[in-house]
Amino acid sequence: MRGADYVIKRTGFAVVTVLVAVTLNFALFRLAPGSAVSDLSRVPHATPELRHALKQQFGLDKPKLTQYVIYLRELAHGNLGVSFANEQPVWSNLRTALMNTLPMVLLGTLFAIVVGTLTGVIAAWRRGTPTEAATVTTALGFYSMPTHWLGLMLVIIFAGTLPTGGMTNEFLIDPSFWTHLKDLASHIVLPSLTLGLVLYGEYTLIVRSAMLETLGEDYILTARAKGLKPWTIVRRHALRNAMLPVATLVALSLGYIVAGAILIETVFSWPGIGRAVYEAVLQRDYPMLQGAFLLLTISVVFFNLVADLLYFKLDPRITE
Amino acid sequence: MRPLLQVEDLHVWFDLADGGELHAVQGVGFTLERGERLGLVGESGCGKTTTALAVLGLLPPSASVAGRILLEGEDVLAGGEATIRPHRWVDVAIVFQGAMNALNPVRTVGAQIVEALELHGVAHGAAARAEAGALLEAVGIPARRGGRFPHELSGGMRQRAAIAMALSCKPKVLIADEPTTALDVMVQAQILELLDGLCRDFGLALVLVTHDLPVVAQLCDRGVVMYAGRVVEQGPVEVLYHDPQHPYTRLLFAATPDLDDLEGPVVSIPGAPPRLDRPLAGCPFAPRCDRVFDRCTVEAPALAALPSGRAAACHLTEAVVR
Amino acid sequence: MSVVVNEPGVAEAAEVAPGRGTFLLRTLRRRPSASLGATILGLVALAALLAPWLAPYGLHTQAGPVFGRPSWTHPLGLDDGGIDMVTLLMWGARISLVVGFAATLVSMAIGGTVGVLAGYFGGKTDTILMRITDYFLVIPDVPLMIVVAAIWGPSLFHIVIVIGILLWTGTARVLRAQVKSVRERVYVKRARALGAGHVRIVVRHVLPQVAPLLIANTVLTVAVAIFDETALSFLGLGDPSRTSLGKVIENAFQRAAISSGAWWAIVPPGALVALIILGCSLVGGALEDALNPRLAVAHLSARTFRLRPPVGRPGAS
Numbered sequence: 001m002r003g004a005d006y007v008i009k010r011t012g013f014a015v016v017t018v019l020v021a022v023t024l025n026f027a028l029f030r031l032a033p034g035s036a037v038s039d040l041s042r043v044p045h046a047t048p049e050l051r052h053a054l055k056q057q058f059g060l061d062k063p064k065l066t067q068y069v070i071y072l073r074e075l076a077h078g079n080l081g082v083s084f085a086n087e088q089p090v091w092s093n094l095r096t097a098l099m100n101t102l103p104m105v106l107l108g109t110l111f112a113i114v115v116g117t118l119t120g121v122i123a124a125w126r127r128g129t130p131t132e133a134a135t136v137t138t139a140l141g142f143y144s145m146p147t148h149w150l151g152l153m154l155v156i157i158f159a160g161t162l163p164t165g166g167m168t169n170e171f172l173i174d175p176s177f178w179t180h181l182k183d184l185a186s187h188i189v190l191p192s193l194t195l196g197l198v199l200y201g202e203y204t205l206i207v208r209s210a211m212l213e214t215l216g217e218d219y220i221l222t223a224r225a226k227g228l229k230p231w232t233i234v235r236r237h238a239l240r241n242a243m244l245p246v247a248t249l250v251a252l253s254l255g256y257i258v259a260g261a262i263l264i265e266t267v268f269s270w271p272g273i274g275r276a277v278y279e280a281v282l283q284r285d286y287p288m289l290q291g292a293f294l295l296l297t298i299s300v301v302f303f304n305l306v307a308d309l310l311y312f313k314l315d316p317r318i319t320e
Numbered sequence: 321m322r323p324l325l326q327v328e329d330l331h332v333w334f335d336l337a338d339g340g341e342l343h344a345v346q347g348v349g350f351t352l353e354r355g356e357r358l359g360l361v362g363e364s365g366c367g368k369t370t371t372a373l374a375v376l377g378l379l380p381p382s383a384s385v386a387g388r389i390l391l392e393g394e395d396v397l398a399g400g401e402a403t404i405r406p407h408r409w410v411d412v413a414i415v416f417q418g419a420m421n422a423l424n425p426v427r428t429v430g431a432q433i434v435e436a437l438e439l440h441g442v443a444h445g446a447a448a449r450a451e452a453g454a455l456l457e458a459v460g461i462p463a464r465r466g467g468r469f470p471h472e473l474s475g476g477m478r479q480r481a482a483i484a485m486a487l488s489c490k491p492k493v494l495i496a497d498e499p500t501t502a503l504d505v506m507v508q509a510q511i512l513e514l515l516d517g518l519c520r521d522f523g524l525a526l527v528l529v530t531h532d533l534p535v536v537a538q539l540c541d542r543g544v545v546m547y548a549g550r551v552v553e554q555g556p557v558e559v560l561y562h563d564p565q566h567p568y569t570r571l572l573f574a575a576t577p578d579l580d581d582l583e584g585p586v587v588s589i590p591g592a593p594p595r596l597d598r599p600l601a602g603c604p605f606a607p608r609c610d611r612v613f614d615r616c617t618v619e620a621p622a623l624a625a626l627p628s629g630r631a632a633a634c635h636l637t638e639a640v641v642r
Numbered sequence: 643m644s645v646v647v648n649e650p651g652v653a654e655a656a657e658v659a660p661g662r663g664t665f666l667l668r669t670l671r672r673r674p675s676a677s678l679g680a681t682i683l684g685l686v687a688l689a690a691l692l693a694p695w696l697a698p699y700g701l702h703t704q705a706g707p708v709f710g711r712p713s714w715t716h717p718l719g720l721d722d723g724g725i726d727m728v729t730l731l732m733w734g735a736r737i738s739l740v741v742g743f744a745a746t747l748v749s750m751a752i753g754g755t756v757g758v759l760a761g762y763f764g765g766k767t768d769t770i771l772m773r774i775t776d777y778f779l780v781i782p783d784v785p786l787m788i789v790v791a792a793i794w795g796p797s798l799f800h801i802v803i804v805i806g807i808l809l810w811t812g813t814a815r816v817l818r819a820q821v822k823s824v825r826e827r828v829y830v831k832r833a834r835a836l837g838a839g840h841v842r843i844v845v846r847h848v849l850p851q852v853a854p855l856l857i858a859n860t861v862l863t864v865a866v867a868i869f870d871e872t873a874l875s876f877l878g879l880g881d882p883s884r885t886s887l888g889k890v891i892e893n894a895f896q897r898a899a900i901s902s903g904a905w906w907a908i909v910p911p912g913a914l915v916a917l918i919i920l921g922c923s924l925v926g927g928a929l930e931d932a933l934n935p936r937l938a939v940a941h942l943s944a945r946t947f948r949l950r951p952p953v954g955r956p957g958a959s
Contacts (some may be wrong), residue, residue: 019807020777055369076813093597127943128381144920146864146872149891149912157906188747215940218416219424226374227408230942236435237424262784263873267895278877288757296782304780331953337672347953381945386953401946 006312014305021297026071052227054082069252073126079292081287085279090291094273098252098295100167101265101272104188105257108195117243118202124211124242125234129209135204143201144204151267163187191268199253206249210242215240244314249309255303287293322393324525325352325375325493327410330387332370332379342597344370346549347387349623352493357519357526359536359557361572365593371546372495372529376412377404386602410440413486414473414495415479419504422482423470423598430456430466434487440489459514476507480514487518495527500565512539533576537561542629545569548593548604551623555630565632567609603635611636666857666929671751673932686918690735699726701733701885709904716893719906721890722897727906727931730890731914737886738915741802742868748806749863750813754856757817762844772818775811783808787870791879798881805870813859824851855933861926865919872915887911 075082080090116139123135144152155164163169169183214220215238224235262274269275273292280288323525332345345367353357360368372377375389377400389397391411396404416422423432433452437443441449453463459480461473470478479499486494496515500508516539519526528540536543539558544554545568553566564570591608594600602617603609609616615635623633670676689696698937703725710720718727765897787804794800824830830847874880875888877897886894894907 010681017777019778024777029708088446098720124940125944126941128945140920141916141924144923145916146869146876146888146891146912146919147916148873148876149908152891152895152900152912156908159900185921210870212940215942217941218421221378221941222416222422224942225378225408225411225414226485227405228435229405229441230944235941237427240426262788263876277785277788293782293785293789296785297780300780300782304665329952331950333950377947379947380940380941381943381947383947384950385947386950388952397949504797 003312007309010305010308014301018298021301024293025066025294025297026068048085050082056264065108075290076292080291083280083288084285085283085288090287093276093288094291094295097271097273097276100270101261101274102193103263104270104272105195105254105261107188107192108199109250109254109257110195111192111204113246116200117207117246119200119204120207121211121234121239121242123208123216125272127212136208139201139204141201143199143205145198147194147198147265148263148267150193150198153266154190154194155267158190162189164190167271191264194264194267195257199257202253202301203246203249206245207242211238214238214242234260244311247314251303251307251310255300269308321353322388323351324356324392325527326388326390327351327371327386328390329374329387330374331385332367332374333384334380335384336597338577340597343599344549344596345374346596347545347549348549349387350544350551351555352525352527354492355416355519355525356542357528357540359540359543360527360529360546361531361533361536361543363531364448364592365551366546366590367596368529368546369497370492372414372497372527375495375527376408376414377401378414408490409436409486409491411491412493412495414497415482415486415499417498423478423485424471428467429473429481430471432585433466433481433488436485436488439507442489450620451488452484455488456481459518460510471625474507475503476510479507479511483511483514483518487524490522491527493527495529497529498531499528501530501532508535515539533573545572548600549596549635550604552605552634553630553632555626555628555632559628559630563628565630565637566605566634567611567636568605569632571610586603597612600624603633666854668923670928673928674930675924679921679928682917682921683925686735686914686921687739689703689732690739693729693732693736697729697732699729701725701729709899709902712906718910719904721907722893722899722904727910730885731887734885734887734890734911735914735918737798737843737884738868738871738888738918740770741798741805741871741886742864742918744802745805745809745862745867745871746863748803749809749867750757750856750860751810752806753810753813754817756810756820757814758844758848758852759812761821762819762848764822764825768818771814775814778808779811781808783870784873787874788877788879791874796879796881800882801874801879801881803870804874805867808870809863809866813863816855816859820852820855821848824848827851833909854929858926858929858933861922861929865922865926868915868918868922889913 003076017043042179069239078091080094082088083090083093086093119139123132123139126135127130158164163186167184167187168180169187170178172183175183211234215234220233223237224230228236261270261272264270265272265275266278274294277292277296279285280292324348327448328349330348331343333341333482334344336342348367348371350358350360359376359446359487360372362368368459370379376383377397379385385397387397388395391407396407409415409472423429430449430452433455434448437448437451442448449466452466456463456466461477461480461484465473465477470481473481483499494515499515500511503511503578513527514534517528518524526535526539530536540557543557543560545552545560545566547568553560553564553569555565560569561573564573568589589608594607600620603612603620606612606616619635621635623631624637625631670680682714690929691919704723705726706716706724708718708720708722708724710724712719716726719733721727721730756775758769760768760775780843785806789802790804794804825848830843833843833847871886872888872891875886876892878892880886880889880892888911890911891908894904894911899905899907
């Protein structure tokens with residue numbers, strides 16, 4: 001496989017980063033001042049047995065270094081502790097929250113990619129015309145809006161037409177599959193739309209920039225000299241090269257979007273991982289916080305790696 | 321017999337960022353007969369490349385064009401992009417500087433030749449691939465290299481591949497824009513030999529755009545010398561070399577080191593070409609000319625025809641003719 | 643992530659020599675987007691600066707009923723405490739801008755130092771500093787901000803520090819690249835050969851070349867800082883004693899402005915934030931763009947070259 005050593009090198013770096021992140025995570029939450037932070041067993045209303053079990057599992061009465069090792073061990077088993085708020089294992093809480101966030105985030109990202117690419121290509125194609133200025137200004141305008149404010153605006157506009165809170169209608173009793181699906185769909189529209197609108201501007205600018213750069217390459221002139229029609233040139237020669245940065249941007253953004261969805265999930269009361277983090281902060285639910293943090297950091301590292309490898313694979317010019 | 325290509329009074333302007341205009345090509349004209357080889361010569365920025373690109377209509381949106389470009393009598397410039405596009409590649413093809421990105425880096429060389437063949441209906445599918453292979457062999461590249469990407473080929477091979485692609489639709493005119501400039505000397509010689517052979521074998525007319533005089537002397541029948549967007553002299557290459565009428569031509573040839581005369585002084589032309597974003601009074605070469613006199617700074621000389629198929633734009637020659 | 647905007651219609655790369663003070667002004671003049679952005683920022687900053695004198699009503703004076711509707715005396719209505727919205731906006735802009743600039747200052751200080759050190763000294767220093775930067779980059783900023791703000795307690799000072807700590811990485815990377823290229827320039831090497839000390843070289847040769855890029859980056863960072871402050875306030879982690887624009891939005895949200903139909907309590911403050919961020923993005927993007935010596939020539943576009951009527955020979959006698 002081409003550049004196997006490049007893949008290995010980048011993966012190795014990612015692994016190291018994860019380890020560092022884990023360590024920093026441990027340091028941040030266990031070593032920070034305030035015994036409430038360091039005592040993982042202080043689950044409110046917990047039975048003494050549970051407290052004792054947690055103390056044992058995480059060795060909370062042992063010296064910090066031992067705690068670190070135990071932490072790593074428990075991590076390897078997927079044990080992130082127990083949430084202070086609902087006394088469930090942190091991991092299952094996080095998993096549920098993540099499953100709720102992902103469809104919303106993916107839908108929004110899809111919207112952003114599609115709309116962003118379309119507008120970016122149009123802006124580059126109609127360079128120097130009012131169309132370009134209008135497209136770019138609109139994109140920048142949406143990009144500049146505070147995410148939560150845009151969400152609130154959409155709520156104001158669509159209140160009454162579309163549901164503006166939560167993921168499902170709790171009053172639906174035992175709905176059929178299709179009713180349930182429709183219900184979910186109607187709830188997911190506004191949050192995804194908010195995310196999409198806030199994100200697409202970046203894609204517009206990137207695609208436009210990449211397209212303009214590609215259109216300035218000499219092989220475009222050759223293609224034109226060959227007698228190809230302009231739109232064929234764009235489609236067959238320019239688009240592929242211009243989309244390269246988009247692919248990596250998507251991969252990179254995915255790592256951060258999950259965290260950034262916090263604002264949207266707060267506005268729309270969406271029970272996702274962003275909201276989980278927020279509520280964990282409010283409730284001082286440190287095990288949840290620590291777990292969520294780790295999860296988010298690892299997702300960023302993972303997606304950065306994906307972006308790296310993707311770019312490497314897509315561009316035959318890079319030979320490492 | 322009507323000339324294959326006639327360029328008449330060609331002007332090209334480029335819009336500048338601050339609102340002004342660059343008058344890059346100022347009234348250039350020349351003709352090209354079937355099978356003839358013309359060298360378009362001059363220093364960087366003299367407008368020779370722009371002229372060559374204009375023949376194919378390969379100008380950016382910031383350009384404005386005036387004049388006539390007649391391909392076998394038909395004015396292809398009259399309708400802009402629409403009238404020129406049908407003639408691209410099938411009548412006039414172009415080869416750019418080889419080491420540049422002239423070939424799409426993410427598609428194989430063979431695929432790009434096939435694209436030209438299929439676009440103009442010369443061949444399709446497997447037949448097109450076979451033809452592409454044959455074309456590559458004709459320029460000295462093993463056919464299976466067609467499956468390679470451009471960056472996997474050396475500069476010289478890339479240039480050969482570009483030439484193969486240019487010939488794929490059997491054009492009548494081949495324009496070569498600085499085809500050897502970015503290549504090693506050894507490879508340069510090979511490419512020139514290749515061009516020479518191909519033009520002879522296929523009966524192609526050649527427009528060679530270059531600043532490299534020895535190349536013109538080797539390959540071309542006639543030369544058109546350009547300076548500051550205008551034609552200052554044209555004629556058979558031999559005559560240009562031995563009996564230049566324009567001071568610029570003379571200095572240009574003198575500035576080329578002669579391998580046989582290593583003792584002689586190396587002459588260079590002092591000064592720089594004039595700016596083309598403002599109108600000029602008098603002859604554009606006047607500030608650098610070694611034979612300048614008062615009339616030169618006031619009145620711009622017109623390109624006047626001289627005996628034996630030559631022309632020059634200089635007050636000195638006018639005086640001689642008169 | 644910074645936003646780069648190619649100026650529509652520019653046919654050739656702007657010939658600017660960075661390192662001159664007039665570079666900034668020249669870019670502003672040449673590119674309409676930059677002028678627009680600068681105008682927006684200028685107006686907002688002016689209004690914010692003169693708030694104590696220009697604001698039509700007192701910041702804590704109840705001028706009417708809760709969520710009073712817009713009227714001639716109160717063009718943007720009243721908020722949940724009956725306070726005039728226009729007044730709130732002006733004072734809010736003040737706080738938001740201050741936070742934005744202060745946080746950016748922190749981020750510039752850290753990022754600038756790291757970037758210059760890494761780029762100038764290269765080698766081991768570079769590797770170590772870049773590793774640290776990479777680890778900071780990987781931390782998801784919004785959650786971290788939330789956690790630190792929650793643990794540390796909400797106060798303007800803490801917010802500024804937190805935002806600053808998160809934003810420095812972008813500056814560091816950009817500066818490092820630029821410093822590296824400047825270091826290779828002839829006059830720097832000459833200064834080294836003549837025995838000039840590092841500090842002298844950095845201050846006299848490197849910084850002036852790097853300054854325009856630093857300014858561009860600063861402007862863009864301000865935009866992010868203001869956004870971050872808005873986000874933190876919205877999540878209830880802002881300074882409760884100061885009314886930034888983010889706080890105005892949060893107040894309205896918490897007091898059910900939407901269900902009361904009081905859109906004027908929410909739309910204007912957010913719109914103002916969006917305008918400020920837009921202004922910063924336009925200016926910063928235009929500056930960055932002008933510093934990128936990228937030829938803006940496209941070989942292909944919807945428009946084609948134009949035809950003109952025939953000319954006739956120049957200088958024909």
